[in-house]
Amino acid sequence: MSKPQTSRSRASGRVTLADVAAKAGVGTMTASRAISQPDMVSAALRARVDQAVAELGYVPNRVARALASAQSKVIVVLVPSLSNAVFTDVLAGIQDALEPDGYQILIGNTRYSDAEEEKLLGTYLQSSPDGILLSGLTHSKRVTELLASSRRPVVSMMDLAGSPDTMSVGFSQLQAGYTMTRYLLDKGYRRIGFMGAQRDERTLKRLDGYRRALDEAGVYDSRLETMVSDPSTIALGAELLGRMLSATPDCDAIFCCNDDLAQGAIFQCQRRGIAVPRQLAICGFNDLPVSAWMNPSVTTIATPRYRVGFEAAQLLRAVIRGEKPPATRVDLGFTLMARESA
Amino acid sequence: MSKPQTSRSRASGRVTLADVAAKAGVGTMTASRAISQPDMVSAALRARVDQAVAELGYVPNRVARALASAQSKVIVVLVPSLSNAVFTDVLAGIQDALEPDGYQILIGNTRYSDAEEEKLLGTYLQSSPDGILLSGLTHSKRVTELLASSRRPVVSMMDLAGSPDTMSVGFSQLQAGYTMTRYLLDKGYRRIGFMGAQRDERTLKRLDGYRRALDEAGVYDSRLETMVSDPSTIALGAELLGRMLSATPDCDAIFCCNDDLAQGAIFQCQRRGIAVPRQLAICGFNDLPVSAWMNPSVTTIATPRYRVGFEAAQLLRAVIRGEKPPATRVDLGFTLMARESA
DNA sequence: CTGAAAGCGCTTACAG
DNA sequence: CTGAAAGCGCTTACAG
Structure with a gap:
């Protein structure tokens, strides 16, 4: 029934536009138009072509179209x-x-x-x-x-x-980093750490914003920065919290470049019996789903992804x-x- | 320099295999072979074609290849x-x-x-x-x-x-559901609820496993099942926990068809002051990253995704x-x- | 190991 | 509104 008549050596057995055109009794390019630009074709013709398409189960070959149309x-x-x-x-x-x-x-x-x-x-x-x-x-x-x-x-x-x-x-990633840091400063924190992973472009810009805010406030201290190249994960956040706490135990807040990191840091605090935010404030970036729900909920920057x-x-x-x-x-x-x- | 010589009306301006072949002084199909099946061609020829490719900045047209090769x-x-x-x-x-x-x-x-x-x-x-x-x-x-x-x-x-x-x-999704439920039964829980979302095929099979295990133990009670069609999220888990607790307050454990749900349910318990697992045991499915880290950590089924x-x-x-x-x-x-x- | 011809399935100008 | 011809850029048999 829907068997194409082609018998050339390389025929794929696939139903082609030519089959549709033959069935509808029109030229291939008329069939093409009836399918791609139905408005430029009489209703009767469109109906005939549509029926042939349906009967034959024609699926247009996007590859051929792309080659011919350069689109x-x-x-x-x-x-x-x-x-x-x-x-x-x-x-x-x-x-x-x-x-x-x-x-x-x-x-x-x-x-x-x-x-x-x-x-x-x-x-x-x-x-x-x-x-x-x-x-x-x-x-x-x-x-x-x-x-x-x-x-x-x-x-x-x-x-x-x-x-x-x-x-x-x-x-602006930089401005977002700045805004978050300003928020922590306004809350009275002075020993604010930065915890970063991945070392990608955006993290680095958030770091720039963090530095600028701390510089302006005159409380910048490079020892409070922890930056690694590993992918940002909860496990990494937990680990980095440990590192930061031993390197700079007087740290009173941490700006994590990502919510994963912040979540991991908070979970780690819970395990160690460190009260968040009373003993240590922690904030994140991106507002991932868990952040709004966990306890304590995570202060973060919501981004319009x-x-x-x-x-x-x-x-x-x-x-x-x-x-x-x-x-x-x-x-x-x-x-x-x-x-x-x- | 790398300007193709074609001047036909529909020429795309793109460097083609023909350009490469001309530059290398061979036929197009020889050039094609040198690129796709370098082993079937002499080293000297391969080098010449490779050089032409580099000089011209030739990028093969995958679309044309797909059409010609039916692959x-x-x-x-x-x-x-x-x-x-x-x-x-x-x-x-x-x-x-x-x-x-x-x-x-x-x-x-x-x-x-x-x-x-x-x-x-x-x-x-x-x-x-x-x-x-x-x-x-x-x-x-x-x-x-x-x-x-x-x-x-x-x-x-x-x-x-x-x-x-x-x-x-x-x-086997069914067996996984069965295994988790058996685990809860073995721990002594008897009023085990099921919390499901999405109502997709896999959730339904986990539910089947849950039912089978409870049936065998003679403690099945359909009132303990909560199933909705919404997507599975933390927020939904939090909400469904509330619903289950008012419908069946004597429930002592909940099998959530997904870790999101379990996490949301646990976060909600924390907010309501319900101790997990002492007052209510909660387990999930899939072992998403948060589950291992949150407190309490979530009992779940790790799947080899x-x-x-x-x-x-x-x-x-x-x-x-x-x-x-x-x-x-x-x-x-x-x-x-x-x-x-x- | 190398090549000229035909074809993959569609669309683009160009006419009518 | 409709159509015959040429072409998109590659590869596939088939010869040499």
Whole structure:
């Protein structure tokens, strides 16, 4: 019934547009139009083609379409982690913005590695993406070159570029770090430590904000900073708390660059019988789900991750369509969540 | 310098294999072979082609290759959630297994919705994937049809199929539910509640295991079951704890179908001054990172998520290559983590 | 080990 | 509103 008539040597056995056209009694390109641009075709014809499609169980070959039209309808998204809820939220926003439009999203997990990012980008560029969504502003030389020679629009997420020439959607990581530290200072804490992991771009900027605030208050002390390169986890937070407490026992508050770290530090305090925040205040960053619920609840910075993904995708889509976007540098802000732990 | 000579109307300006071949002074198909199957070509020729590739900055067009070779090197993965760490771990395993082989992974988030799953599968099938990785065993009629007519190999993840005809990699959800309930019975609990969310296939099987264990012990009471359709979150766990306690105040233990729920329930107990496990034992499922660290730590079932993804991908890859896999039904088991909360 | 021709399944101009 | 021809950039048999 739905057997195609082709008998050439390389025929795939797949139902093609030509089969649909033959069944409907029209040319292939008329069939193509009836499917892709139904408005440009008479209702009767559309109905006939639709029926042929249904009877034959025709599935358009996206690969052939991409090759012929030079439009892949593919967007590449590179995130540094999938185990971090921050980036799965970003992805959710991207998917909601792009999927209604028929885009296919190629997700690459760079695991915070430049080498991985280069490799993934090299592979994904082979799919001729219509645009690229990147995490952060700083990338390796090789990545920058690949991006440039691809001549595809790129939007950076989670931070704000210095110039509007680089499209970016996010918020000021530095200012967020500053705001949190100011909050602790205003509460009267003076020996405020910083606990950082991953040593990525965004963590470093939060650290800059922390330093600036402490400098202004005249209470900066580099010994209060603990920074490691390991991925940020609860277990690491627990461990780093121990380290900080033995290095600087007079520390009265800790700004953790991530909620995981803060949670781990608080759990560790509970095990050691250290009262939070009475003996030691602890705050985090990102407002992950556990933070609002645990006891004590975690003071943190809520970040607009879903919206970052959504707005970045919208911006990219506009540029792909050749529109001039209202802004190429979109600041979505952040919110300090003052809770029990600090 | 690297300007292609093509001047036909639809030329994309992109460097093509023909450009590389011309530069190297060989035919296009020789160039193609030098790139894809370097072993079948003399070293001198390979070097010449490689140099032309480098000088021109040639990036192979994966789309054209897919069309010509009828091999897309695309694997479709459908998961019900990306915010659930369970599935991001599964994805990590899949990526580790597939990316070294040059596969491109198309990730679809069905959000536990049949309609979404149908839509995503319909779209992704247009990319002629070489294989498909699915979560769970039960799918809508439409999905089953799409899968059948695609004639692509499919591996189901996270559960075990009844027959080896359906390829599956996971563990017995029912047995895991049974094991956890038996553990609680052995500890002396008799009024054991079940708290479930999402009402998905796997939750229902855990519930079956719970019922079987309680039935055997002669202490089953349907009033102790609370099951809702909302997504499983910490907030929901907190809320459901309240509901269970007012409905069945004599409940002495709760088996939560998910760690989020268990965590939320425990946090809520802490707020209400209910001692866990002394007054109420609570256990979870999946062993998410917070569970080992919070106080009390959460008794739960550790599930081999990463390995499920990894092994499922390996199995699929073997089948795609036409190999006969050692087994088409792979049981990876689970581990009861007895901790403080129950 | 190397190559000329045909084809993968679709869409893009260009006419009517 | 509809169609025949050419082409997107690669690979597959088939010869040499």
